[in-house]
Amino acid sequence: MKRTLEERLQAGPVVCGEGYLFELERRGYLQAGSFVPEVALDNPQALKQTYRDYMLAGSDVVLAFTYNGHREKMRIIGKEDLLEPLNRQAIRLAKEVAQEHPVEEALVAGNISNTNLFNPEDEDSKDSIRNIFKEMVSWCKEEGVDFVNGETFYYYEEAKIALEEIQNQGLPAVITFGLMGENILRDGYTVEEACRLLKEQGALVVGMNCFRGPATMQPYVEKIRNTVDGYVGALPIPYRTSAEHPTFFNLPDGGCSCSLPTETTFPTSLDPLYCNRYELAEWAKDAYRIGVNYFGLCCGASPSMLREVAETVGRETVNSVYSPDMEKHFLFGSDQSLNTANTAYKTKA
Template identity: 25%
Template sequence: MINPQHPLQALLEKKIAIIDGAMGTTIRTYGMKEADIRGERFSNAGKDLLNNGDLFSLTQPAMIGDIHRRFLEAGADIIETNTFGATSISQSEFFVDDPREHGGRKDPEFYQKIIEDASLSSLAWEINEQSARQCREWADRVANDTGSPRFVAGALGPLTVSLSNSPDADDPGFRVVTFDQVRQVYAEQTRALIAGGVDTLLVETIFDSLNAKAALVAIQDVFEQDGKRLPIMISAAVGRGGETMISAQTTEALWNAVRHVKPLSVGLNCSIGPDLMYPFLEELAVKADVAVSAYPNAGLPNPLSPTGFDLEPADMARYLGTFADEGLINIAGGCCGNTPEHIAAIAKALEGRAPRRIRVESAVEIAG
């Protein structure tokens, strides 16, 4: 039996799909303060929460919905859930005392307690499910208004821990977490995102390829155990040498490490601007036999810029237009520093431009 082609795959064969911009950058333009993210629910939290942007999905849902709306109206075909750090491991940074401040250390025993903490697990689930529902609502609303399908990508970020490196220079074999612990929190996140109604799962901003492998194993576990499959998107963050920044895996090596999951797309995002990303994207476009995505930062950080990054909407449109002219991309957008105005400029610049050609035999077919 041949499974029907997923609608997102069909879209990628017709056009360069537009993915949204930077949630964190756009949140900052709303001028939110510590009291705004806390609300009544988290008013007694012992740590500052303002940098916990995922939490806004619970305390300021109207703002998050407005951001999704703006990106969709700017031309985004795909919007991401506000779940970059929505795992119990990442949320523990904001709700659990750091043992290092009291002479202890973070280690697998510490993180096992984090994983078994019912309140953290419940919070992570709620953030993922609610963020997915918020995205779903706006994607469906704009799709109905425009007659053009819009898709929701469940974002699984890189975590605040590394499986590849030791934080202890005197003990290079030490790891703060185990592969199975990372796998478990990603499985929980995957299930919550699916419960919220996402169309695809996006393992993104990969600094540590072993963390990403754990996420991909977790996703496959969930698919097999729960009997539901979705397309998988993969996007890595690379340094100036084209390597993942913690595990130092080259672009080609990363692709070879993940291609067995038959992803819908593989690509690069964040970390460096579009000019620096170009040669590594070019290499990936040659090697990969699936759709290729690119959503780079708006240049390098610049604290004097309104967005915190150098490049204006017209600059991003020009660079992404070059990617399209060179036949490198199937999905385009922006990461840090990219507002709805940036995405609107990118969408306008890429309108009518042909997507990178994907070999027919690599087309992803997913059962509903």
């Protein structure tokens, strides 16, 4: 039988593959800048393959790619008429891929996110946001998702509205925050306090995603773990953020020899700033040690990176058969059948 999210959390760590936004832009199926997931309608097979790659790399969840697929974003690009078809299609494709899992059918999660509309002083903005979430979650319910992932909120109150609308549809909720460089949510809450409140209000999992790499997310994840009595999630970006530059929005690249067309390396020039998979594994080990329950990586992640995280927290993935094994490499291998002239040459290569 297909276990629920809560049943899987009770049994051990759950892995959720995120990061489709950057991955699909990298594969050539999404426009950087607007970052709207039109791929669900324009190139459904490309989206299915991306879902599949993350699932086989260890994700227990096929997350429907509707990040930024909300009414405000669709208004900006002049395609509100595609809003409902896009949302339903993304979920249906996710369900098709989830059923392909050869061991246990993957969970399917609906997805809602920051709207960039929230204004603490404007009640109309709050009503607009509630209506945005209400329609998206209603489609999630009708399409039969297992839970809804509400992510990348940088206002506590917007996340609270998201949780309420998920609960109104009777669905479990995972709610995660994106913490900006001020190190506090933009309506004045600490991220650990916001997570505690949402947990008390009924969220199944609370935590952080996006904006920050492992180095600058982990200290706040520890605060959340020490504050929250329940399941905690952590899904950093795979970039080398620092105390001076805690998010990827203003992350510099001192080695770039050309003039960039954008003011910052974000979002299309971050490539030299990646963490390698072993740095991500070290982060996952630390997060697992302190009691994080729900693991993943966000914007910039690749399936091989996610597989490294999954294996670090004790999971054997479908595609673990392709995990690195240098034994038979022509220069660096140790297999006795290798050409010794090559292996002896490795220090000069």
